[in-house]
Amino acid sequence: MPVVDAAWQEWLRTNAARGCTMDSMIGAMVQTGFAADAAAKAVHGAFGAFGVVASGAAASPVAAGGIEAALRQTAPSAPGAPGVQRTPYAYDHGPVARGNTIRAFDRDVQVLMRCERPQVIVFANVLSPEECDEVIERSRHRLKRSTIVDPATGQEDVIRNRTSEGIWYQRGEDAFIERLDQRIASLMNWPVENGEGLQILHYGPTGEYRPHFDYFPPDQPGSMVHTARGGQRVATLVIYLNDVPDGGETIFPEAGLSVAAKQGGAVYFRYMNGQRQLDPLTLHGGAPVRAGDKWIMTKWMRERAYV
Numbered sequence: 001m002p003v004v005d006a007a008w009q010e011w012l013r014t015n016a017a018r019g020c021t022m023d024s025m026i027g028a029m030v031q032t033g034f035a036a037d038a039a040a041k042a043v044h045g046a047f048g049a050f051g052v053v054a055s056g057a058a059a060s061p062v063a064a065g066g067i068e069a070a071l072r073q074t075a076p077s078a079p080g081a082p083g084v085q086r087t088p089y090a091y092d093h094g095p096v097a098r099g100n101t102i103r104a105f106d107r108d109v110q111v112l113m114r115c116e117r118p119q120v121i122v123f124a125n126v127l128s129p130e131e132c133d134e135v136i137e138r139s140r141h142r143l144k145r146s147t148i149v150d151p152a153t154g155q156e157d158v159i160r161n162r163t164s165e166g167i168w169y170q171r172g173e174d175a176f177i178e179r180l181d182q183r184i185a186s187l188m189n190w191p192v193e194n195g196e197g198l199q200i201l202h203y204g205p206t207g208e209y210r211p212h213f214d215y216f217p218p219d220q221p222g223s224m225v226h227t228a229r230g231g232q233r234v235a236t237l238v239i240y241l242n243d244v245p246d247g248g249e250t251i252f253p254e255a256g257l258s259v260a261a262k263q264g265g266a267v268y269f270r271y272m273n274g275q276r277q278l279d280p281l282t283l284h285g286g287a288p289v290r291a292g293d294k295w296i297m298t299k300w301m302r303e304r305a306y307v
């Protein structure tokens with residue numbers, strides 16, 4: 001069973017403070033190999049330590065902090081105006097096309113699964129096996145240890161919650177990358193100019209990315225550095241570049257959902273609606289790789305052009 005080491009303490013502190021539910025945090029720890037009682041003890045300890053007060057049914061783990069707290073975590077109520085999200089996230093129609101097969105620029109992509117709350121779509125065949133291999137071969141020698149954005153300062157730090165190595169490509173960097181950018185934008189049905197450059201990540205054995213949100217927490221001063229360019233992130237597409245023999249799923253602990261890494265497949269999730277609310281159910285992570293390694297390519301889309 002894993003140990004609640006300094007990295008886990010940091011994870012517990014960050015996620016309790018940002019309003020994650022106790023249930024989701026316990027679930028995430030159990031999915032990564034903790035015994036349920038050990039996970040519950042650690043999470044309850046973290047909530048006690050960070051002064052999160054249960055409202056109403058004090059004995060209920062969900063009541064302490066809970067989805068209510070996650071919803072309070074601040075979506076702006078008007079463009080550019082930081083505010084408090086007082087109403088539940090409204091699930092409006094996402095931009096991705098309907099149907100079981102979507103023509104995405106130059107390729108037919110199959111839809112394997114759609115979930116409405118949170119908005120998650122699983123695809124097959126976004127990239128061919130040859131394209132996946134080419135991305136891996138181009139990236140292998142350029143990898144650097146991944147960083148994470150510190151919400152307080154906006155600075156990128158290497159922390160133990162994210163054990164992977166990565167590189168970024170400029171949008172449209174060359175003809176191959178440009179074609180992938182166009183295909184992905186077409187699939188996500190969002191302007192190609194609103195996309196960040198593609199990021200490639202490599203996880204070795206035991207590598208993981210603990211549960212987090214991809215949007216920038218609006219109440220954190222460090223987020224402004226990032227949203228100044230292109231606004232908030234609205235949706236993510238994670239493309240799997242290889243088959244992972246065991247582990248390495250993308251997990252959504254609030255939704256009880258996990259997506260296995262299959263070469264060329266992808267998971268899409270959308271967390272900002274037309275009212276600029278942010279969906280706390282999109283808490284997600286990369287489960288530890290138990291056998292082999294894992295390569296992914298990620299596209300984050302912004303509200304506006306990312307230039």
Ligand code: PD2
Pocket residue numbers: 201209214238248249250251284285286287296298
């Ligand atoms: O590796 C993944 O499955 C994963 C999971 C969650 C990647 C990311 N988030 C990310 O790059 O944001």
Ligand code: ZN
Pocket residue numbers: 212213214284
């Ligand atoms: Zn993520």
